[in-house]
Amino acid sequence: MVTVRPPAFWADPRSRLWPWLLSPLEAVVAQLAQRRQKRSGWRAPVPVLCCGNITTGGTGKTTVVMDLASRLIREGRHPHVLTRGYGGSTAQGTQVDLVQHTARDVGDEPLLLARLCPVWVGADRVRTARAAVAAGADCLLMDDGFQNPSLHKTLSLLVVDGSVGLGNGHVLPAGPLRERPAQAFVRASAVLMIGPDRTGFLPALAEYDLPVFRAGLAQSAEVAALGARACVAFAGLGRPEKFFEGLCAAGVNLVQALAYPDHYFYKSRDMRHLSDIAQAGNACLLTTPKDAVRLPPAFRRGVTQVGVDLVWRDPSDPEWILTTLFERFAADEALIGEGKPR
Template identity: 65%
Template sequence: MMRLSPPAFWSDPQARLWPALLAPCAWGVAAFVRRRMRRAGWRAPVPVLCCGNMTVGGTGKTTVVIDLVQRLSARGRKPHVLTRGYGGHVAAGTRVDPTCHTAREVGDEPLMLARYCPVWVGGDRALTARHAVKAGADCLIMDDGFQNPSLVKTFSLLVVDGAVGGGNGCVLPAGPLRERVADALVRADTLLVIGADQTGVAKHVGALPIVWAELEQVDVPHKIREQPCVAFAGIGRPEKFFNGLRAAGIPLVDVLSFPDHYAYSSRDMLKLAAHASNLGAQLVTTPKDAMRLPASFRQNVVEVGVRLVWQDPQVPEHLLDVFLAHNP
């Protein structure tokens, strides 16, 4: 089984050799992003909320998007989500149709999001925004795109994984940052830290407002609490999923990590099934991974998702009040 993870030095602030060797490349990336973000973008006729992050890998922003979409829908709004559609190959500006599109065509996260509201994929956020507005959206939520200048943001929520923070503080490829922290913070309206702030990121954000939340497992079927389980995940940080299952009392006998957005092959699925069978265990995975599995295999896998729990239940409603008050 494939078990890949980011370079160890990305998460080690004490690492010196590789960050120093890669520093010239990192400076180039940071300069490129800084210049790129100076470009003028299209201003949509409806408010645009961006849920983005500073680092590569999973921070939980898609879960944040789902939470905010549900809250906006409960207010009677008509949110549409704009996302890149990582790994997909349909034309930019395509609306996701879960009844016919696959993860290979539109990406796994767009299929997940399409369970909750209309979703449009494409790297050109201005193009996808135009399609969404024409289709009736009265507000737009960007899943990622914080470093994409093509669409003017009304409100930017910068999402940080408290366990990871900014890693070693270096920009790609010397570290996990997509841009310099200072450049990111100046464009953000609020910082959302998910989980305990283990790296002290809150100490370095100045006057930027900070809000807090946790991820918790939901919809854990009773049957998997009573039998051994093999968990597998191809997400930004698989260990988050595995630790959440353990915290929920799921008896894990093995865990298997795959790269983020990993496209499971027939051989992978045969190996997973055989491995679980040999251990007398049930296969368990994430909703995002389930989107990349064929229905014939998915029926043998238990899907366990997460939900966002805000430290202060009033915070998300206040953020949405501020966001919706900024009418273009």
């Protein structure tokens, strides 16, 4: 199995030695993160919804963005997505073109999002926001960027993976946190936990009086067609075990699972290895749509893609989020009309 994992002590609240040794660096990172938030961001002339997190690694933000973008489109809105485009090499402020761009150009997640609505990549969120508005966006969805203060957010939704919570509770490099939780919670509008709360995270939110939503992930319909056939799964994600566990829970006959680093670009030797394993066991190769866009088309055709759907515990929760987004924007615009600066 090929994999790159964060330090084990990041996930263990009982670990003391490494967090103590790294505490001087942790203090510096936390202080820099706090200072950064003193900047005021540019106010876009349309609502901005940020789906971010406190920890490093995958929490399901892109899945949430895709769900909310789909809902906005069904309501007749014209959302555009702003994303950093991790791993891409294209110029800042570029709109993703599904015909022209590959994952090496713009990153893997932007290609998935661009199947739904226009997507702009770049670390400069103001630049991409201005470009999106000029191109006709009537609302903006940020995939990550909660710690980036350059663009004012109408509503910020913190996405938390219930399986890992806040890890050991320490800031980088002593733990997985990008900033201190208390600092993040006071800026957040709401929290969305995906999956069961296995770390006792939710009770810690009580003092912040934040709306808390719950959701789960369900494997897409492709798994039903697999039947009892032997399957070999591979994935390069922040937490690939979530994909493998989901397949098993859906009844897939998973005979082997191979984990790769997040955003990994598969090499020829990797694909030969995967093909050899599948042929030896007369098995079907499975991966995620995010991984599939990083595969050459010829190899991709022989791999079954299994995505996930976001299943809200309360179907009214996403409607609350979107309604609140536009209500808050209207209220802000009314204040600006009374003389408050944009």
